[in-house]
Amino acid sequence: MGLTPKGMRRRAEIIEGTASHLRTQDPGGVTLEDIRAVTRTSNSQIFHYFPGGKEELFLEVARYEADQVIEDQQPYLSALDTWADWERWREAVLARYRTQGRQCPLGSLMSQLTEVPGAAEVISALIGRWQAEVERGIRTMQASGLIRAAIDPVRCAAAMVAGIQGGVLVLRSTGDIGHLEASMEILFDHLRG
């Protein structure tokens, strides 16, 4: 049979507890014992809810964090209809990364999952969703004449996503958010023409 309501709650608690612990600790060094302590579970619970063990749990956490990434950009990301919306979105992105600094929950997590089938899909899906939203925003702006028609929405959205990713990557290694700012700045300029 499936999970009882209580079981579902417990499972979610384990994922969320692990996620929040992984935001402050390097996932590479986190053991099941740490997770047990932090989530007040026992070994049997972990393997009960995640038969695939640590790997499966981490993958679930990655999914959860990927959702968070999008979530944190809402409601702006889904409604890029005016320049003011774009600016608010940009601020939301910058604010997020200014706050979390070099601690990118998803980035460090994914590096632990390099050969788990499904891990790459999590990122691909995230990037896909992200890019699709940006693309939609560009098209909307084009429809209302705010962005010139010569802009290729697909390429521009791709560059935007890549620029942000790269900016965050640099932020993670150097602690400098300037690259992220510069990337978005220039791409916005490019959209404005």
Place this chain on the structure above:
Amino acid sequence: MGLTPKGMRRRAEIIEGTASHLRTQDPGGVTLEDIRAVTRTSNSQIFHYFPGGKEELFLEVARYEADQVIEDQQPYLSALDTWADWERWREAVLARYRTQGRQCPLGSLMSQLTEVPGAAEVISALIGRWQAEVERGIRTMQASGLIRAAIDPVRCAAAMVAGIQGGVLVLRSTGDIGHLEASMEILFDHLRG
């Protein structure tokens, strides 16, 4: 005493052998035993040349690979004096990543070294060097009137580096090189005005 000539050779061999093995295998799963096999060494040699053990060895490999990244872009990166040079450079970068696909030796390696003092410096230094070269290129082009003066060399170089990094990151997770191409394309357009 220091190392004898023979010792220095051996040490270099271990680094290079490990590096080339790490390009085809996920560093996370590579053990000292694998390294012993691949480099035909014994445990004592590894600890003899790298008293800090695996961590120290991997850090050396990271340094080595970081040098390679710059090396592979030469001689173009150091002489971005005309548009033709820029195009050749772009092609060199794209060619490199088209070839190695999702296998980014440095990226996967660094994720194993998240809490090694010195690891972040390797990346910081790489990004710094990279960005400085691009910046110099932009200034040269400005001096000869090929790029308009309104362009901010620092911001633009930062965005370029971030865009490339992000493009590679996406390439690593999705296998799609389109983001890298789009990033460079748009930034080149921006430079051309």
Place this chain on the structure above:
DNA sequence: CGTAAAATGGACTCACAAGTCCAGTTTTTC
């Protein structure tokens, strides 16, 4: 030469952390 330092081989220790097992408790369901 000869001797001291450096280079090598390979067996051994040891800690740790993932995963297993089973016995006991709670919840669901009929």
Place this chain on the structure above:
DNA sequence: GAAAAACTGGACTTGTGAGTCCATTTTACG
């Protein structure tokens, strides 16, 4: 209200892989 299924605790097994140790050979250098 009782059987079945889901849930939980915690001790135990086990494999693995980093790092240690010492004995032996090779190289540097006066």
